[in-house]
Amino acid sequence: MDDGKKTLLVGIRNMVLGLVVGSLAIGGSGVVSDAALLDGVMGGFEKSMGERAQAKGEQLVIGDFYPAERADSHGPIGAMGDHTHNEGEFMFTYKYMRMFMDGNRDGTKRRSKSDVLRDFAVTPTEMTTQMHMFNFMYGLNQTVTLTAMIPYVLKSMDHETRTGVKFTTKTSGFGDIRLGSLVRLYAFETPSIGSHRFHFNAGVSLPTGDIKATGATPLGVTRLPYPMQLGSGTVDLMPGLTYAGGLNDVSWGVQAIGTIRLGDNNQGYALGDEYEVSAYGAYQWAKWVSNSVRLKWKDWDNIEGRDSNITRRVGGMNTPLVPTAQSDLRGGERLDILLGANILFPEFMELENHLGVEVGLPLYQDLNGPQLESDYSFFVGWQIIN
Amino acid sequence: MSKVIKYSLLVNMIFIGWATMVQAYEVIDVNNGATISGKVIFSGTLPDPLWFDVDKNPEVCGQRRSLAKVEAQDGLLKGAVVILEGVESGKPFPKQERRSTGPGKGTFQYTGGATLGLKVNAENCNFGPFTGVVTPDEAVGFVNQDSIKHVLHTFVSLDAKGSVLRTLHNRDLHPNREIHRTFSHSKLKESRVVRMTCNRHDFMQNWLYAVQNPYFAVSDESGNFSIDNIPPGHYTLKAWHPILGLQEQEIQVTPGKALATDFAFSE
Numbered sequence: 224m225d226d227g228k229k230t231l232l233v234g235i236r237n238m239v240l241g242l243v244v245g246s247l248a249i250g251g252s253g254v255v256s257d258a259a260l261l262d263g264v265m266g267g268f269e270k271s272m273g274e275r276a277q278a279k280g281e282q283l284v285i286g287d288f289y290p291a292e293r294a295d296s297h298g299p300i301g302a303m304g305d306h307t308h309n310e311g312e313f314m315f316t317y318k319y320m321r322m323f324m325d326g327n328r329d330g331t332k333r334r335s336k337s338d339v340l341r342d343f344a345v346t347p348t349e350m351t352t353q354m355h356m357f358n359f360m361y362g363l364n365q366t367v368t369l370t371a372m373i374p375y376v377l378k379s380m381d382h383e384t385r386t387g388v389k390f391t392t393k394t395s396g397f398g399d400i401r402l403g404s405l406v407r408l409y410a411f412e413t414p415s416i417g418s419h420r421f422h423f424n425a426g427v428s429l430p431t432g433d434i435k436a437t438g439a440t441p442l443g444v445t446r447l448p449y450p451m452q453l454g455s456g457t458v459d460l461m462p463g464l465t466y467a468g469g470l471n472d473v474s475w476g477v478q479a480i481g482t483i484r485l486g487d488n489n490q491g492y493a494l495g496d497e498y499e500v501s502a503y504g505a506y507q508w509a510k511w512v513s514n515s516v517r518l519k520w521k522d523w524d525n526i527e528g529r530d531s532n533i534t535r536r537v538g539g540m541n542t543p544l545v546p547t548a549q550s551d552l553r554g555g556e557r558l559d560i561l562l563g564a565n566i567l568f569p570e571f572m573e574l575e576n577h578l579g580v581e582v583g584l585p586l587y588q589d590l591n592g593p594q595l596e597s598d599y600s601f602f603v604g605w606q607i608i609n
Numbered sequence: 610m611s612k613v614i615k616y617s618l619l620v621n622m623i624f625i626g627w628a629t630m631v632q633a634y635e636v637i638d639v640n641n642g643a644t645i646s647g648k649v650i651f652s653g654t655l656p657d658p659l660w661f662d663v664d665k666n667p668e669v670c671g672q673r674r675s676l677a678k679v680e681a682q683d684g685l686l687k688g689a690v691v692i693l694e695g696v697e698s699g700k701p702f703p704k705q706e707r708r709s710t711g712p713g714k715g716t717f718q719y720t721g722g723a724t725l726g727l728k729v730n731a732e733n734c735n736f737g738p739f740t741g742v743v744t745p746d747e748a749v750g751f752v753n754q755d756s757i758k759h760v761l762h763t764f765v766s767l768d769a770k771g772s773v774l775r776t777l778h779n780r781d782l783h784p785n786r787e788i789h790r791t792f793s794h795s796k797l798k799e800s801r802v803v804r805m806t807c808n809r810h811d812f813m814q815n816w817l818y819a820v821q822n823p824y825f826a827v828s829d830e831s832g833n834f835s836i837d838n839i840p841p842g843h844y845t846l847k848a849w850h851p852i853l854g855l856q857e858q859e860i861q862v863t864p865g866k867a868l869a870t871d872f873a874f875s876e
Contacts (some may be wrong), residue, residue: 262775273773286776289762289808292665309760309779365779429780559610573758573784 238402245373259407259599260366260423262286269411276413286365288420289412292567292575295505295513298467299563300579301602302478302501302517304370304424307405308362308608316358318604322579322597324350329592341384343535345362345441345545348389350380350450350595354398356604360405368405374398376432376453380595382443392438392447399432399454403461418472424480426461430454434490435532446532448547449494450595456488474513475504487528495524495554505565515563517584525591526550546593555590557597559583575608634822635698636723641865642700642838645693649828649848651686653876655679656852661812663734666757670734674712674812678739678852679876685832686850686874693824693836695844700837702726702823709735715720717741718873724832725820729805730754734817736805741852742825743803743817745794753782760808763790767800770854771816774804782807793821802851816851848872 262285266523269285276283288307298305300318308314327334327346339346362368381391395506403426412418432454438447463480482497503517529535529550537544546552563581570576583600590596658677663670665718680687704721708714713735720726727743728750729736734757743749753759764774778790792803797819807813819823824844826834842866847857851876862868 237663259776269767269773273767277768277772282771284764285774286764287762287779289760289779290774292809309781311781316692366774460615 228516253402259286259288259409261409265409272411272413279413279415281413281415282526283411283413285411286409287412287418288407293507293510293513293514294565294567294577295469295507296567297565297577297579297606298476298478299505299515299517299561299581299602300392300565300604301519301561301563301581301600302503303358303372303475303480303582304403304405304426304463305476305478306467306483307368307407307420307422308360310362310364312609314358314360314363314606314608316356316360316604316606318354318356318358318602320352320354320356320600320602322352322600323361324352324595325598326596327593328588328590328596329594331589333596334593339546340383342543343545343593344542345382345384346593347545347547347595348381348383350378350473353377366407368407370401370403370405370426372401374400374432378451378453380438380451381545388441390439390441392451394433394436394438394447394451394453396433396436396453397431399428399430399459401426401428401461401605402426405465417468419466419468421464421466424461424463424465426480427457428459428461428482430456430458430488432456434530436486442534442537445534446530448545449492449526449530449532449550449553450547450578455484455494456490457484457486457493459484472507473504474507475502477502490530490532492526492528492530494526497521497523503561503563505563511567513565515561515565515579515581517538517559517561517563517583518586519561520556521559522556523554525552525554547595552591552594555588555592555594557585557589558587559597559600561600563602573609575606577606577608579604580605616618634696636701636787637698637840639699639838639840642840643862643865644837644867645834645839645846645860645862646833646835646867647848647869648832649686649689649691649834650832650871650873651679651681651684651853651875652873655681656876659812663810663812665809666734669755669757669812670812671712674810676739676812676814677711678814679850680739681832685828686739687828687830687832688832688852689828689832689848689850689853689872689874690740690742690818691826691828691834691836691872692742692818692820692847692849693822693839693844695849696824696840696842697821699840700823705784707741707827707872709738711735711739711770715769721823725823728752731759731807731813734759734807734810734813736807736813738815738827740816740818740827742820742827743792744821745792745797745819748789748791750787752787753784756784758783758809759813761788761790762806762808763792764804764806765792765796765800765802766802766851769804771802771804771851777803779808779843802849804851818849846870848874850874 505515507513561583713733715735
């Protein structure tokens with residue numbers, strides 16, 4: 224990478240850092256407290272929209288982020304930070320995620336076990352990642368919703384060696400805790416154009432997940448490769464922008480979120496930065512049930528640096544051990560389609576209850592492989608709002 | 610002097626400067642005050658009340674609710690807010706309680722004195738009368754006397770009829786709890802019209818006009834209004850109704866006189 228590009232990237236990173244830290248600071252201090260960030264500065268737009276609304280005999284409402292109590296008032300359950308809360312409102316979510324990967328892929332082409340074993344001593348064959356997520360959201364004021372997410376992660380990976388020995392490695396424990404602020408930017412709605420809400424996602428992921436997990440392998444108890452570790456080991460910034468809209472029985476949303484690693488972890492590497500864009504549409508069949516379709520594109524970079532405790536090569540021929548131990552075989556991009564359902568239950572003790580389910584299948588995968596390819600992902604979550 | 614102290618002083622000076630721009634009303638003895646009274650006339654077709662099927666908390670709110678946005682009888686309008694603007698000192702704010710006459714028992718309670726002292730008591734899914742007044746920069750108490758949750762949502766209307774509404778507060782009002790919220794002067798500088806709704810019960814709709822002195826009245830069942838004890842001076846008399854709009858006239862008040870003037874709205 225030339226110096227100019229490096230300087231540009233550092234500049235962009237610092238700008239994002241400033242935005243995230245600024246937003247977190249706004250959240251923490253409550254400096255702006257009684258309005259969305261852009262309320263009162265959109266005079267020209269409001270005047271023009273107001274005139275159009277008046278001509279139709281409608282009302283233009285600005286700054287209403289309160290989603291009506293309906294099944295699709297929250298985005299699909301797999302999305303994070305898709306909506307904000309009113310001052311004093313609290314939401315607890317328990318979410319379970321399961322992702323299953325089966326078989327290997329290099330670029331956009333599948334690779335068989337024997338293909339992988341030509342270049343490596345061991346091939347991963349399948350992997351299951353499960354996550355129990357405990358998510359808290361609190362409306363600090365009219366501007367900021369505070370968020371916290373504690374994940375408990377279980378990973379299991381099956382392998383096969385050149386000699387046909389099969390073995391499984393497993394890890395489990397708490398992952399990286401995420402803290403954040405959702406900063407309301409602007410919202411407007413009229414009956415004919417529907418509601419349109421924008422907020423900024425400012426998150427930080429803390430290195431609480433284990434990055435030294437070990438497991439039993441044919442080589443003995445060794446440090447497990449990168450995908451089996453529970454955390455990144457770095458402080459990661461997670462800036463994003465979310466737009467959500469709705470009109471009558473239809474709702475939609477777009478969200479872009481990045482994960483930017485700050486420096487290397489204490490084992491000498493940094494997971495690759497990640498970028499994710501989701502777009503969804505939902506239809507409510509009745510006030511209590513809706514279905515959604517979501518497209519999620521994700522791009523993630525290779526690992527920078529490497530963990531010297533992860534065995535990379537074995538034997539007299541110095542054969543590469545397993546693709547998952549190679550830091551330059553970790554990047555890729557994937558497009559998933561996710562089908563979801565949201566159900567709004569009757570209130571219990573004045574608490575709003577939502578159930579969400581979402582199942583995702585990959586439409587396209589391009590991996591710096593050989594790498595395990597995704598087969599499906601599944602989310603189910605229960606949300607309780609006071 | 611340290612930088613921190615210097616900056617603190619600067620910030621304080623800026624805030625003091627802004628604060629002094631908002632002139633406070635002063636209570637004084639008014640001798641030989643004048644009175645303005647009159648009627649608010651309505652002509653045209655009276656809109657039908659709106660009817661709502663109650664899907665949330667019907668056990669408290671009732672199965673069906675009506676909302677009459679314009680109430681008039683024999684051509685005389687009820688609920689128009691009449692305001693005398695420009696009075697900077699005079700009588701104290703009145704102590705009064707105004708109860709809703711519609712379904713539900715909500716009240717606007719004005720404790721009066723040096724300030725308006727508005728308290729909104731929500732009862733039976735009703736905040737109070739359809740129209741009332743509020744003063745900027747004064748904490749308003751919102752009391753939920755129901756056993757169910759309401760979500761208080763207030764807006765400033767950027768025009769007199771509420772065609773463009775900007776959210777001011779959006780806050781849960783839990784059962785048997787009281788919260789306080791202030792309608793800041795800076796938020797009401799574009800307009801004095803405030804709308805109040807409940808996000809959970811769409812028939813709970815009320816309107817407030819931000820006044821800066823106690824010289825206001827709300828027209829009664831017979832369309833009558835009366836404002837008394839007015840110190841002499843030249844003022845603007847306004848009549849406002851959230852559905853019918855705003856009218857104003859210039860008034861010269863002379864000591865001890867009774868001035869009669871009417872307003873006429875049409876649909």
